[in-house]
Amino acid sequence: MFIVSRIVYLKRRFKGVILNIILNDESRTVAENCTVQQLLADMDIVGQRLAVEVNEEIVPKSRHDSFVFSEGDKVEIVHAIGGG
Amino acid sequence: MQDDTLIIAGKAYSSRLLVGTGKYKDMDETREAIETSGAEIVTVAIRRTNIGQNPDEPNLLDVISPDKYTILPNTAGCYTAKDAVRTCQLARELLDGHDLVKLEVLGDQKTLYPNMVDTIEAAELLIKDGFKVMVYTSDDPIIAKCLEEMGCVAVMPLAGLIGSGLGICNPHNIRLIIENAEVPILVDAGVGTASDAAIAMELGCDAVLMNTAIAGAKNPVLMASAMKKAIEAGREAFLAGRMPKKAYASASSPIDGTFF
Numbered sequence: 001m002f003i004v005s006r007i008v009y010l011k012r013r014f015k016g017v018i019l020n021i022i023l024n025d026e027s028r029t030v031a032e033n034c035t036v037q038q039l040l041a042d043m044d045i046v047g048q049r050l051a052v053e054v055n056e057e058i059v060p061k062s063r064h065d066s067f068v069f070s071e072g073d074k075v076e077i078v079h080a081i082g083g084g
Numbered sequence: 085m086q087d088d089t090l091i092i093a094g095k096a097y098s099s100r101l102l103v104g105t106g107k108y109k110d111m112d113e114t115r116e117a118i119e120t121s122g123a124e125i126v127t128v129a130i131r132r133t134n135i136g137q138n139p140d141e142p143n144l145l146d147v148i149s150p151d152k153y154t155i156l157p158n159t160a161g162c163y164t165a166k167d168a169v170r171t172c173q174l175a176r177e178l179l180d181g182h183d184l185v186k187l188e189v190l191g192d193q194k195t196l197y198p199n200m201v202d203t204i205e206a207a208e209l210l211i212k213d214g215f216k217v218m219v220y221t222s223d224d225p226i227i228a229k230c231l232e233e234m235g236c237v238a239v240m241p242l243a244g245l246i247g248s249g250l251g252i253c254n255p256h257n258i259r260l261i262i263e264n265a266e267v268p269i270l271v272d273a274g275v276g277t278a279s280d281a282a283i284a285m286e287l288g289c290d291a292v293l294m295n296t297a298i299a300g301a302k303n304p305v306l307m308a309s310a311m312k313k314a315i316e317a318g319r320e321a322f323l324a325g326r327m328p329k330k331a332y333a334s335a336s337s338p339i340d341g342t343f344f
Contacts, residue, residue, distance in 0.1 A: 024132045043135065049145045050133055051177035056170065058177050076132065078174050080144050082114060083129025083160050084104025084246070084295025 021073045030069055037065040039075075050079045088319070090291050092268055093184055093216040093237040095154070097124045100285065101315040102156070102270065104295025108304065111147045117298055118148060121308040125154045127186055127293070129161070130175050155179055156218065158186040163199065165189060165206035172210055185210065186240070186272075186293075188220035196246040200227055204234070211235045220272050223257040225264060232267045239267055240293060243284060244274025247296040251280040255287055262288045278307075278314035285318025286326070 017032035023039075030039060036059055040046045052059045053076040059067045069075070089096040103123040108114040118126055126148050134141075145155070157175035159168040172185045189206055191199030198220055204227075210217050211234060218238040219231050228239045241261055244250035251274060252258060262269050268290035275281050275297045284292045292315060301307035 024135055026135065045133065048133075049143060049178060051130075051174040053170075053174060058173055060177060061180075076174075077135075078130050078178065079133045080128040080155070080157065080175075080178060081131050082105040082108060082144060083158055084106045084127055084293075084299075 019069055019071050019073075021069055021071075021075055023075045024077060034069050035065055036063070036067045036069075039069070040064065040077075043077075045077075048079065050077055052077050088323070090268060092125070092218070097154075097291075099124045099312075099315075100291040100319055101281075101311055102127065102291055102293040103298060103308070104158075104293070105144060105148060106295050107299035111142050111144070113304060114144070115147045117304045117308040118153075120305050120312070121298065122312045123153070125156050127156045127158050127295070130157055130159075130171050130178065150179060150182070154184065155182065156184060156186050159188050159206075161190070162188070163190050163202075165202040165209065168202070168206040169209050169213075172215055173213075176215070183214055184216045184218065184237070186218050186220065187236075198222055198242070200224070204230070207231060207234055207236055218270070223254055223261065225257060225260040228261040228269070229264050232265060237267060238270055238290075239265065240270040240272035242273040243271040243280070244276075246273040247300075248274060249276025249280075249297060249300070250274055251276050252283045252287070255283065258284070258287050258289065275311075278310040281311050281314040282318035282321070285315055286321050288322050291315075 018029050019032060021028055021030055036052050054073050089098055090100050099122045101121055101123050102125040103118055103121050104127045105114050128144060159171045162168040162171055168187060168189050176183055187206055189199050189202040191197050200222055207217050207219055216237045218240055219236045220240050221228055221231055223241040228241060231239050241258060243252040270291045270293050271284040271289050272293040275292060275294045281292050298304050298307045298311060
């Protein structure tokens with residue numbers, strides 16, 4: 001009962017302020033005002049060597065803590081792997 | 085041989101072997117093979133991070149540190165100029181502004197043969213954007229010269245198909261490209277074993293880039309060692325200048341002074 005009411009509360013609390021983004025080709029929701037830095041923190045990959053692109057534009061490291069997502073953003077997070 | 089350095093985009097390297105990091109069993113084997121090869125320039129691919137999968141998996145760049153190696157991000161898997169340019173831009177961001185890239189735009193999945201129309205288009209855009217482009221190309225000497233004139237810092241013709249191990253399939257074209265070049269020419273792709281690497285260097289290549297020939301060997305670390313020696317041997321043989329070939333024998337021991 002508590003859980004159900006909690007969900008209802010959260011839905012009301014965040015009504016209209018949850019954003020849907022596409023992250024590496026998968027759907028994901030983030031809170032309004034979520035920054036790139038916060039997303040990386042949620043994913044537990046802060047400090048790793050990676051690069052972030054939103055709607056095919058690079059978001060440089062210097063802007064990770066100021067860049068805020070918008071509804072429908074297509075986000076790519078890439079890293080280096082073995083290749084020839 | 086102390087001062088026989090390879091210079092790419094103004095930076096000097098003592099090793100003429102460049103290696104890829106793909107197809108190894110694990111990170112330990114990658115690290116050991118690359119250390120053994122003596123390579124100073126190491127290629128990597130750029131791909132999506134795994135979300136929620138193996139968060140503890142070691143990062144390639146922790147194993148192959150950019151502090152120790154010159155990292156050469158590639159555009160492998162790109163079939164259009166647009167994808168290749170985008171990949172390079174992500175790589176530059178990833179590597180804190182490092183702008184040396186290996187451009188390859190593929191044309192066909194079966195052969196992985198380069199699409200030269202899109203390769204030229206991508207090279208033009210990348211050079212304009214400040215990248216230093218090492219370009220994978222077909223072994224056409226006219227195209228190779230064209231890429232040099234556009235401003236590519238190194239031209240890298242295939243000697244055989246990527247991952248094929250077929251060896252130096254058309255040494256005559258490789259030689260034609262080398263004769264005309266004013267930037268480093270590297271054989272990229274085709275090398276299968278140490279003698280192939282030596283042949284490429286004897287032709288006068290400035291360096292050789294390989295991945296599968298080492299990673300696909302039964303003992304990759306031992307093959308890395310063999311390749312290091314083959315590159316050095318081939319280079320020294322090229323500088324030494326080989327003897328002319330003759331149709332008939334020429335005795336090595338003097339004819340005079342025989343007692344029989």
